[in-house]
Amino acid sequence: MQQVTIAELLADALAAHGVARIFGVPGGGSSLDVMEAAADRGIEFVLTRTESAAVMMAAATADLAGTLGAALTTKGPGVANAANGVACAALDRSPVMLITDGFTAQESGYVTHQVFDQGGMLAPVVKRSSRLESEDVAAEIRDLIALAKTPPFGPVHVEIAGPHGRKAVAAGRSEGKSGIAEAGIAADTLNRAGELIRNASRPVIVAGLEARGAGVAPRLRAMAEALRCPVLTTYKAKGVLDDQHEQYVGIFTSGNAESECVGKADLIVLVGLDPVELLRIPWRYECPVVDIGEVRHPVHYVEPAAGAYGPIAAALARLNNGLSESDWRLSEIAELRRRLAARLEYPECSGLGPQQVVELAARAASDVGVSPRIAVDAGAHMFSAMAFWPAARAQDVLISNGLATMAYALPAAIASALHEPQRPAVAFTGDGGLLMCLGELSVAVQQAARLVVIVFNDQSLSLIDIKQQQRGLPERGVRWQPPDFAATMEGLGGRGFRVDNAADYHAAVAEALRNEGPSLIDARVNPEGYLAQMESLRG
Ligand SMILES: Cc1ncc(C[n+]2csc(CCOP(=O)(O)OP(=O)(O)O)c2C)c(N)n1
Numbered sequence: 001m002q003q004v005t006i007a008e009l010l011a012d013a014l015a016a017h018g019v020a021r022i023f024g025v026p027g028g029g030s031s032l033d034v035m036e037a038a039a040d041r042g043i044e045f046v047l048t049r050t051e052s053a054a055v056m057m058a059a060a061t062a063d064l065a066g067t068l069g070a071a072l073t074t075k076g077p078g079v080a081n082a083a084n085g086v087a088c089a090a091l092d093r094s095p096v097m098l099i100t101d102g103f104t105a106q107e108s109g110y111v112t113h114q115v116f117d118q119g120g121m122l123a124p125v126v127k128r129s130s131r132l133e134s135e136d137v138a139a140e141i142r143d144l145i146a147l148a149k150t151p152p153f154g155p156v157h158v159e160i161a162g163p164h165g166r167k168a169v170a171a172g173r174s175e176g177k178s179g180i181a182e183a184g185i186a187a188d189t190l191n192r193a194g195e196l197i198r199n200a201s202r203p204v205i206v207a208g209l210e211a212r213g214a215g216v217a218p219r220l221r222a223m224a225e226a227l228r229c230p231v232l233t234t235y236k237a238k239g240v241l242d243d244q245h246e247q248y249v250g251i252f253t254s255g256n257a258e259s260e261c262v263g264k265a266d267l268i269v270l271v272g273l274d275p276v277e278l279l280r281i282p283w284r285y286e287c288p289v290v291d292i293g294e295v296r297h298p299v300h301y302v303e304p305a306a307g308a309y310g311p312i313a314a315a316l317a318r319l320n321n322g323l324s325e326s327d328w329r330l331s332e333i334a335e336l337r338r339r340l341a342a343r344l345e346y347p348e349c350s351g352l353g354p355q356q357v358v359e360l361a362a363r364a365a366s367d368v369g370v371s372p373r374i375a376v377d378a379g380a381h382m383f384s385a386m387a388f389w390p391a392a393r394a395q396d397v398l399i400s401n402g403l404a405t406m407a408y409a410l411p412a413a414i415a416s417a418l419h420e421p422q423r424p425a426v427a428f429t430g431d432g433g434l435l436m437c438l439g440e441l442s443v444a445v446q447q448a449a450r451l452v453v454i455v456f457n458d459q460s461l462s463l464i465d466i467k468q469q470q471r472g473l474p475e476r477g478v479r480w481q482p483p484d485f486a487a488t489m490e491g492l493g494g495r496g497f498r499v500d501n502a503a504d505y506h507a508a509v510a511e512a513l514r515n516e517g518p519s520l521i522d523a524r525v526n527p528e529g530y531l532a533q534m535e536s537l538r539g
Pocket of ligand 1: 377378379380381382404405406407429430431432433434456458460461462463464
């Protein structure tokens with residue numbers, strides 16, 4: 001039997017699963033073996049500035065490419081620093097393999113420097129952790145990858161201690177069939193779901209993150225058009241139905257804003273909605289729910305009247321037979337959409353408002369004739385970005401919603417620019433979120449990424465600031481002196497713009513979008529309307 005090293009075996013498996021790049025910060029042990037083996041197989045290594053950002057880049061790449069994402073770190077601090085990225089991949093349902101260095105059993109007998117139980121630390125946020133020490137390492141790698149790619153998708157962890165990566169093992173076939181069974185959909189539940197949908201007079205479709213999967217969007221549109229009913233999407237599913245479609249009403253978070261539309265439903269059809277996507281408030285609707293999803297989520301807001309679990313595209317293909325138009329009128333749907341958008345409007349304010357920042361960026365993109373993908377960070381600016389940026393296709397918008405972590409937008413936008421180099425990526429980020437991952441700007445420069453970072457610079461953690469205000473507390477610990485982000489970007493080798501009015505901002509975005517390399521626009525925004533906007537949205 002042919003012999004290969006474990007690092008080579010792993011690199012073979014990554015290549016077989018379409019991994020084009022590994023993101024990370026290497027250590028001096030097995031990292032170097034994995035990087036060499038990967039390079040030999042045409043897999044690029046992208047050096048990031050933090051491990052957390054590396055895993056987020058791997059997660060965004062996995063989402064966009066529909067493959068496995070890969071990240072690599074050293075042991076100890078590298079693993080600890082990766083943890084937030086791994087939590088992001090877990091709760092945002094991205095199939096990622098984190099490859100870390102580790103300690104051999106012999107070392108563990110006398111070393112304490114940098115040592116902790118790495119698998120144990122990551123255990124709550126990975127689907128499995130392995131040291132690749134079994135008899136059949138090829139099968140182990142194959143099963144780990146299959147597990148990451150089994151819905152709900154998520155991260156797995158491989159720890160390769162010291163020289164273990166150079167150990168010779170039997171070549172095996174790491175891309176073979178895994179022991180994980182594929183689920184089929186039970187015919188009786190599908191029939192029951194179909195019956196409920198056909199009998200509903202006012203169904204409403206709510207699409208969630210699993211609806212971004214291959215082949216789902218066209219079938220979802222076909223169902224919506226056959227029923228002529230309103231469609232809402234979660235944040236992560238934005239674009240699954242074109243925002244310009246006459247039946248698209250807006251974003252569903254289980255909050256207040258969309259309840260005017262959903263409250264009129266006599267049946268709610270969830271398509272690929274993962275409960276991790278919703279606000280932490282009880283389900284407010286009493287009508288029956290049909291849940292069509294890849295898997296049944298054990299913790300959910302609502303007990304469905306019928307649940308069809310298995311490949312969604314196949315389920316929709318079956319359910320789409322024999323549908324007819326519901327009682328909804330298109331004019332009614334248009335009115336609900338208009339009213340929902342009005343609830344999200346940012347109040348009139350002096351200077352540059354966040355809604356303007358988003359709308360003018362979209363206009364500049366259209367003026368320049370480009371169609372950027374956006375990545376959105378956590379914070380008050382997110383409301384306007386998600387409400388007012390037009391998305392036409394699934395994955396036109398990248399957002400961490402399950403974890404809702406700050407410092408996601410910039411790494412995700414870099415991943416987008418590397419995945420699709422000709423398509424500009426726009427990162428909408430708060431200044432707080434950017435300050436958490438500022439070093440990644442230099443990755444964008446090094447990679448010559450076609451990227452525009454738009455900073456909603458309000459010198460504050462506004463989302464926390466408004467919650468502090470809401471509770472009548474004095475301002476404490478949420479504001480800072482404004483740094484000069486444009487100068488920082490210039491210092492790192494990119495282009496920087498600093499603007500505080502609509503005309504300059506629009507011109508800066510247009511120029512940045514024409515730029516082949518990375519730019520940053522430091523937009524001084526007025527945060528005064530955030531509290532009113534959040535109250536109207538969430539209720
Ligand atoms: C890593 C991380 N830390 C803290 C939080 C809690 N949090 C959510 S939004 C927010 C404020 C974000 O501030 P900024 O990035 O400036 O955006 P803004 O709210 O001002 O638009 C905080 C602290 C989080 N979601 N993620």
